Amino acid sequence: xxxxxxxxxxxxxxxxxxxxxxxxxxxxxxxxxxxxxxxxxxxxxxxxxxxxxxxxxxxxxxxxxxxxxxxxxxxxxxxxxxxxxxxxxxxxxxxxxxxxxxxxxxxxxxxxxxxxxxxxxxxxxxxxxxxxxxxxxxxxxxxxxxxxxxxxxxxxxxxxxxxxxxxxxxxxxxxxxxxxxxxxxxxxxxxxxxxxxxxxxxxxxxxxxxxxxxxxxxxxxxxxxxxxxxxxxxxxxxxxxxxxxxxxxxxxxxxxxxxxxxxxxxxxxxxxxxxxxxxxxxxxxxxxxxxxxxxxxxxxxxxxxxxxxxxxxxxxxxxxxxxxxxxxxxxxxxxxxxxxxxxxxxxxxxxxxxxxxxxxxxxxxxxxxxxxxxxxxxxxxxxxxxxxxxxxxxxxxxxxxxxxxxxxxxxxxxxxxxxxxxxxxxxxxxxx
Numbered sequence: 001x002x003x004x005x006x007x008x009x010x011x012x013x014x015x016x017x018x019x020x021x022x023x024x025x026x027x028x029x030x031x032x033x034x035x036x037x038x039x040x041x042x043x044x045x046x047x048x049x050x051x052x053x054x055x056x057x058x059x060x061x062x063x064x065x066x067x068x069x070x071x072x073x074x075x076x077x078x079x080x081x082x083x084x085x086x087x088x089x090x091x092x093x094x095x096x097x098x099x100x101x102x103x104x105x106x107x108x109x110x111x112x113x114x115x116x117x118x119x120x121x122x123x124x125x126x127x128x129x130x131x132x133x134x135x136x137x138x139x140x141x142x143x144x145x146x147x148x149x150x151x152x153x154x155x156x157x158x159x160x161x162x163x164x165x166x167x168x169x170x171x172x173x174x175x176x177x178x179x180x181x182x183x184x185x186x187x188x189x190x191x192x193x194x195x196x197x198x199x200x201x202x203x204x205x206x207x208x209x210x211x212x213x214x215x216x217x218x219x220x221x222x223x224x225x226x227x228x229x230x231x232x233x234x235x236x237x238x239x240x241x242x243x244x245x246x247x248x249x250x251x252x253x254x255x256x257x258x259x260x261x262x263x264x265x266x267x268x269x270x271x272x273x274x275x276x277x278x279x280x281x282x283x284x285x286x287x288x289x290x291x292x293x294x295x296x297x298x299x300x301x302x303x304x305x306x307x308x309x310x311x312x313x314x315x316x317x318x319x320x321x322x323x324x325x326x327x328x329x330x331x332x333x334x335x336x337x338x339x340x341x342x343x344x345x346x347x348x349x350x351x352x353x354x355x356x357x358x359x360x361x362x363x364x365x366x367x368x369x370x371x372x373x374x375x376x377x378x379x380x381x382x383x384x385x386x387x388x389x390x391x392x393x394x395x396x397x398x399x400x401x402x403x404x405x406x407x408x409x410x411x412x413x414x415x416x417x418x419x420x421x422x423x424x425x426x427x428x429x430x431x432x
Contacts, residue, residue: 005071008068018066019037033048035048039208252323269414287404295310295347297349396414
């Protein structure tokens with residue numbers, strides 16, 4: 001019986017969630033036949049079978065977490081050869097792991113503290129230090145008593161107490177040291193919410209990409225201090241320019257939307273206000289001002305919203321941007337996007353196109369410090385030169401991390417983007 005252990009499928013990855021088994025117990029399987037999809041905090045991977053034979057026992061079901069090095073499945077080898085893997089987290093060299101999609105990390109894999117008393121992810125431990133919570137006193141509600149980020153935040157706010165009464169004072173690892181006093185009581189931690197049946201219902205497992213999105217959104221919302229600023233943009237000239245350029249784009253096989261122009265305007269604005277193209281390195285207490293411009297574009301997929309990354313957006317033409325945005329969106333929807341194409345963005349744009357609505361408060365794609373919401377273009381009656389006229393108007397809403405970007409800077413940045421979109425010739429001048 002061959003014991004296939006969860007392989008080490010990426011730097012720093014020490015566990016994976018089983019998303020979907022492609023085989024069942026008792027089924028025959030060929031060498032290199034796709035066997036299981038596993039989601040880590042870095043990527044979704046499809047693992048092929050390292051042996052030909054029959055699936056004897058599936059050790060971790062869909063939705064369960066399998067640590068690296070633990071037996072994931074046992075295979076009765078063809079020919080009855082007795083083989084047992086007694087150690088090592090990696091699979092045989094001829095059993096490749098193929099990355100098919102990547103998602104933003106919500107938290108790293110679990111780690112056990114000295115003495116084996118606390119089980120928590122490194123990101124959870126970092127969050128506890130940042131919030132001034134002694135993690136050894138927190139009651140974990142995760143599997144096996146694992147302390148989750150929600151446990152730490154609840155302990156910090158007093159809504160979910162730690163296991164004992166305690167008061168701590170610590171310096172957070174941000175750019176300014178802050179003394180935080182955290183008081184807790186002896187009330188037991190609350191259990192995960194359970195929804196009682198209330199009629200005709202359908203229950204769908206909450207796991208895989210949808211769960212990762214939920215974790216990442218919660219991490220962003222409870223870490224970055226969000227605020228949203230909105231501007232009204234007169235894009236009448238941009239509409240005219242785009243209409244003129246569409247025919248030329250079609251000659252090149254490119255579908256030209258408004259997004260490439262918005263990306264170009266955003267990049268020009270980021271160069272004027274570099275703090276908006278930054279990230280806060282909390283561990284080192286440093287603000288990282290990025291001199292490269294990798295623009296994330298929200299893309300809807302069957303599994304949920306992911307962010308594709310247009311790398312070096314400042315070096316691309318409008319037509320090049322249009323082609324790349326379309327290519328990445330297609331790859332994401334088909335599950336073909338690589339990890340490199342779904343990570344590494346420095347600023348994100350999210351748009352619902354014609355369904356863009358009037359206003360939104362988008363959640364920052366952490367650890368970035370800003371995200372731009374693009375809303376629909378519609379003709380409105382406006383006043384220009386004391387006369388009522390019809391103009392093509394659009395709203396832009398930007399959410400920013402107030403720990404890094406003050407309101408005045410955020411308003412200045414969006415004002416710059418507004419200027420470029422209202423007079424598109426300016427953004428092309430910036431390229432000279």
